[in-house]
Amino acid sequence: MLVYIIALAICAGSWYFYTYQSKGGGSTILLSLFSLGISVMFLVAGLLFSGAVGSQGATMTVAFLAILLFFNGICMLITALIQTSIRKVNEQ
Numbered sequence: 001m002l003v004y005i006i007a008l009a010i011c012a013g014s015w016y017f018y019t020y021q022s023k024g025g026g027s028t029i030l031l032s033l034f035s036l037g038i039s040v041m042f043l044v045a046g047l048l049f050s051g052a053v054g055s056q057g058a059t060m061t062v063a064f065l066a067i068l069l070f071f072n073g074i075c076m077l078i079t080a081l082i083q084t085s086i087r088k089v090n091e092q
Helices: 002-024 029-053 056-091
Strands: none
Touching: 002 029, 002 056, 029 056
C-alpha cells in the first residue's frame, strides 16, 4: 500500500509543480525530464524494497507503477513541448 501512496504522491506532486512553474513563466521542460528520472529512481528503490521483503507481487506492482510514472513523465514532456511551441508562435 505504501508504494501506491508514494507513486500517487509523485504523480500528483509533479503535475502540481508543473502548473506552478507554468503559471510563473518558468521552464517546465527541466521539470518534465526530472519526472522521467524519478520514475527510474522509483523503480530501483522499489525493486530493492521488494527484494528485501521477498515478495514477487511487490516486484510486479513496483514495475507496473514505475511504468505508469514513466508514461506520466512522457505526457508531461509532450505537454511542455507543445506549450513551449505555442508560446513561441504567440511571441511572433
